[in-house]
Amino acid sequence: MTHTPWVHDLLRMDDRFPHVWCAGCGIGIVMGSIIRVMKKLNLLPENTCLVSGIGCTSRMPGYLNTDTMHVLHGRALPAATGIKLANPDMNVLVVGGDGDMLAIGGNHLIHAAHRNLDMLVIIINNFNYGMTGGQMSPTTPEEMKASTAPYGNIEEPINAVNLALGAGASFVARTTVVNTGQMDNFIQKGMQKKGFAIIDVIANCPTLFGRWNKMVEPVDMMKWIQKNTIPLSKAEKMNEEEIENKFVTGIFRDVEKEEYLEKHKRICGDKGEGCAKK
């Protein structure tokens, strides 16, 4: 008898593999974490929907063995909103890259966060547009290079955590692909959170961003991430200059707020008869 690892239950093993991601890419590390947490929490794949936009990260729904929706560039969150409102029993999980979530989908992120509908959003933040060949993104650090910033990036990067905090998300955290223990922990907390949860995962892209910035081997960019990571507890004791261009990791907010559907029920008095039928 051949041994089938349990993770295969949560993956589309028939003919979806090998996946599209480059060797050494960080996205698979995050998918691994999502699968481990789903297993740990015993989340039924039948009752889970993974939604994404367009990009390298957004190819993840092709591999996870749940209901999956690969939407248009930037539009994962509106789709997830429609799914959750139509079927409140569903666990809605959204993944997207930095370009997808913070550039073309930036407005949706602000509004989804302030709406506080129950879902978990994971931004896999690898500082560039990988699918189209390594262009600069909203999170490309200043003066680092990309194919559309060949002299170095002029723009100050967007801090996804600060954006989510400002927009009013219930749970906001940052971790990196280097620290998978912490990533599992945060993803679990995010999935269990009743309300809008968002995690900024700093990830490596050795093939494109790495090569543009003299970090050719997969491990080079991992080391760069590790070197520039500061835990929140430590960062709180440092001044602004010291944490500039660093990846501060930790849970930035974890609050109880009335969730959108609970509020809808209380204020609009709906009894939910119009929800999806089984």
Add this chain to the structure above:
Amino acid sequence: MKKLFSGNEACAEAALLAGVRFFAGYPITPSTEIAEYMASNMPKRGGKFIQMEDELASIISIIGASAAGVKSMTATSGPGFSLMQEGIGYAAMTETPTLIVNVMRGGPSTGLPTKGTQQDVMQTKWGSHGDRPSITLSAENVKEAFSLTVRSIDIAERLRLPVILLLDEFIAHMREVIDIPERVTVYSRQKPDEDPQEYVHYDDKRNYNAPYAWFGLGYKIHLTGLTHRKDGFPTNKEEEIRWKMKRLRKKIDDNLSFLEDIEIIHPERDNIIITFGSGSRPSKELVEGDEQSKFGLIRLRTIWPFPYNTLETLLKGKKLVVVVEMNEGQIEGEVKKITSDKTSILGIHRVDGELISPDEIREAL
């Protein structure tokens, strides 16, 4: 029950009666009253109304809700309809039933928010990139704003496609007394019989009333805007690409008799007026108000698919075909494709936001 309704209210009430339980929209004149009606009435019927951050989000959220098993719609106007084009393409590609109501105002750009025209006819067909099947209906009055909303939802559910309903500012804001039935009959999608292992999301056995799965049923379906195979996963193989494109085209071609819907008055007369939507009332006055009139009338309730074959037969041997429309000749161009050199075509256009009057047509003739 008799009700004094505006076109927008009639449309919203029809959708609720037809079972729409999810509405997402963004305020825009002259369609806003549909969203307002939904905001007050949707919770009473157990559904969800949500005001999204823009039209890009509105269209995508209704596709998400529909994919999760709830009849869904949005309503908008010109600039919002332009933003929705990418979503309409996605709904067509993923074959997700949705209703998009476009209450036409004057364009281009911000144009005339408070005045009506019919300038979005070609946009409903070619507005989003790629060869996409388009189903577009057009209502002539408040009564039809009601009945064609019901029919649009029925078509969307049966064919698993987005359906566009065109109203215009005149119909949207005009009030008329109409009969509202207690209930309406529409098709509701059916779950598949087979087990998830055997289930094929884009099965070719039937392209009408075909059962299919929605999220949450355990079928683990995959939706993508990428060109995909029968099982929903992306492909780059020529044969599979041809299959998908043909499948979308066949949904329209095989169901033409169900989709086509035209009103015909005195087709035996020497000359014919072709019109739709708000162009029909002044045209009808000429045709029906005068026993001696030399004009018959063809009114398009379904604009796309365009009834080329039916019209070709009806227009054979006609001396003059007059196309009355509040744009610069969008339907006139289609009519020219099917008429011979022996038939003269006269377009009567108006794009200043006012209705075409019967006198204007008389003078032009």
